[in-house]
Amino acid sequence: MQSSNTAKSGSSQEPGRESQPPQSMQTAQHETSAALPEPHHVELWRRLCIALLEDIRREQYETWFRPTAVRSLDQNRLSIAVQNGFSRDWLQEYYLETVVNTVEKVLGRRLEVEFVVDPECAAAGERETPAPSAETEAPSPPEAAPSKAPPALLPSSDVTLNPRYRFDGFVVGPCNRFAYAACQGVAEKPSQAYNPLFVHGSVGLGKTHLLQSLCYHLLQHTPETRILYLSCETFVNHFIGALENGSIDRFRSKYRDVDMLVVDDIHLLANKERTQEEFFHTFNSLHTRGKQLVLSSDCPPLEIPTLHARLVSRFKWGLVTELDPPCYETRLAILRRKSREQGHEIPDDVARFLADRIDTNIRELEGAVTKLLGFCVLSQKKITLESVRQCLRELFTVRKGLPSIEDIMKIVADRFGVKQAELQSRRRTQAIAYPRQIGMYLARQITRMSLEEIGGHFGGRDHSTVLYGVQKIARLTKQDARTLTHVTELSLELRAHDPESP
Ligand code: ADP
Numbered sequence: 001m002q003s004s005n006t007a008k009s010g011s012s013q014e015p016g017r018e019s020q021p022p023q024s025m026q027t028a029q030h031e032t033s034a035a036l037p038e039p040h041h042v043e044l045w046r047r048l049c050i051a052l053l054e055d056i057r058r059e060q061y062e063t064w065f066r067p068t069a070v071r072s073l074d075q076n077r078l079s080i081a082v083q084n085g086f087s088r089d090w091l092q093e094y095y096l097e098t099v100v101n102t103v104e105k106v107l108g109r110r111l112e113v114e115f116v117v118d119p120e121c122a123a124a125g126e127r128e129t130p131a132p133s134a135e136t137e138a139p140s141p142p143e144a145a146p147s148k149a150p151p152a153l154l155p156s157s158d159v160t161l162n163p164r165y166r167f168d169g170f171v172v173g174p175c176n177r178f179a180y181a182a183c184q185g186v187a188e189k190p191s192q193a194y195n196p197l198f199v200h201g202s203v204g205l206g207k208t209h210l211l212q213s214l215c216y217h218l219l220q221h222t223p224e225t226r227i228l229y230l231s232c233e234t235f236v237n238h239f240i241g242a243l244e245n246g247s248i249d250r251f252r253s254k255y256r257d258v259d260m261l262v263v264d265d266i267h268l269l270a271n272k273e274r275t276q277e278e279f280f281h282t283f284n285s286l287h288t289r290g291k292q293l294v295l296s297s298d299c300p301p302l303e304i305p306t307l308h309a310r311l312v313s314r315f316k317w318g319l320v321t322e323l324d325p326p327c328y329e330t331r332l333a334i335l336r337r338k339s340r341e342q343g344h345e346i347p348d349d350v351a352r353f354l355a356d357r358i359d360t361n362i363r364e365l366e367g368a369v370t371k372l373l374g375f376c377v378l379s380q381k382k383i384t385l386e387s388v389r390q391c392l393r394e395l396f397t398v399r400k401g402l403p404s405i406e407d408i409m410k411i412v413a414d415r416f417g418v419k420q421a422e423l424q425s426r427r428r429t430q431a432i433a434y435p436r437q438i439g440m441y442l443a444r445q446i447t448r449m450s451l452e453e454i455g456g457h458f459g460g461r462d463h464s465t466v467l468y469g470v471q472k473i474a475r476l477t478k479q480d481a482r483t484l485t486h487v488t489e490l491s492l493e494l495r496a497h498d499p500e501s502p
């Protein structure tokens with residue numbers, strides 16, 4: 001396991017711009033001169049870059065990753081050619097973790113990643129690596145032909161629209177037809193069709209995909225629409241920040257001066273009384289002025305823990321629509337679509353085999369396709385049932401392998417000889433606090449939970465306590481060999497815990 005917890009988004013960590021190089025900046029030097037990239041490396045790097053673009057901004061990609069190539073690859077190490085020492089140091093300092101994680105996502109295993117100055121190889125990569133944007137960008141409809149800038153959310157939004165999240169890339173089946181139509185309805189006629197629109201369904205079923213498609217569609221037709229798109233976590237953080245700085249008026253005008261407010265994962269308002277109250281006023285202010293609200297959640301309004309009744313009732317004013325897990329046929333269609341998007345056709349028997357086995361979550365179906373194609377490129381094998389079987393182990397650790405927070409608590413409690421209840425207690429002695437923070441760190445690394453959710457499992461702690469614990473352990477793994485050993489061993493143990501392999 002990597003020691004730092006900066007992997008969540010390499011992008012936001014970049015402190016400053018090109019004018020402030022890392023301290024170790026050196027003059028460009030050829031470290032070695034190697035052969036040009038091999039063709040299957042070119043394909044591999046192209047795929048990695050497409051995946052990277054999900055975590056970093058396009059400008060960052062253009063600046064740092066376009067002029068790069070895979071220089072060599074073996075079982076343990078991926079070596080990436082870069083143009084000069086400056087790029088090497090910068091990438092090393094700010095993007096290493098993101099690249100390592102992307103490699104793991106695409107290839108299904110963690111490799112050591114190094115950046116090596118090799119301008120010839122890097123330049124060859126630049127020529128041969130197609131810009132991922134060109135490939136993943138959905139075609140513009142004819143009426144938008146003279147379009148200038150691509151449609152954009154208000155800059156204070158906390159995402160940019162992902163080009164993969166478009167209506168035409170969404171596979172429609174009985175499980176999601178209604179939600180899909182509702183989102184299209186709002187995109188066509190905001191503030192008229194349904195207000196608010198509330199989309200719920202469990203993780204990985206396409207909520208974010210639909211919300212972003214809605215925004216994109218609307219902006220394509222009426223680019224001047226002021227859409228603020230936020231995760232609930234950001235709303236909460238901004239609100240707390242505004243309270244602390246006494247800038248609540250500015251906060252309010254920012255949230256209320258929009259045509260459409262989209263809040264993804266609104267269930268995270270659970271247990272946050274003051275933020276709920278603020279959101280209630282934001283909601284009213286927008287709704288009475290006929291502004292559109294779009295919300296997503298992992299459960300229906302009534303099931304959001306401690307959500308105030310007046311918010312529950314408001315969330316139900318418009319349309320509440322649910323995404324169900326996909327049926328077999330939809331899973332097949334998604335598998336085909338996803339592999340085609342990545343430039344490959346998968347044979348029918350392979351698609352059926354996967355659709356049979358991965359039956360819960362679309363993100364995992366997608367992950368399986370990505371890994372399978374990555375595996376075939378890497379090992380230069382054809383996509384056959386045989387090759388699927390070979391990489392099955394890895395595929396299915398994705399499927400069932402994510403240890404739950406309960407697994408983490410149990411393993412941590414056993415390891416340190418404390419009770420699980422003590423991890424959740426208020427006690428702050430080092431003998432309890434340290435294992436608790438290790439548990440939080442592992443939960444953050446291994447599960448997809450937010451800081452709040454993790455805090456909830458560790459005795460109702462708030463997100464800043466969890467963040468503090470996670471950061472502390474991340475720091476200790478760099479300074480203290482014992483902590484590094486604890487974290488490494490526990491995470492190996494958790495992953496070994498993996499269920500039956502097929
Ligand atoms: P959620 O927000 O519900 O957790 P996402 O919208 O992030 O889920 O979807 C997870 C992944 O699955 C995304 O990459 C998304 O593009 C893909 N996905 C989900 N539903 C569909 C669908 N019906 N068709 C195609 N891709 C889908």
Ligand code: MG
Pocket residue numbers: 207208209264
């Ligand atoms: Mg989502």
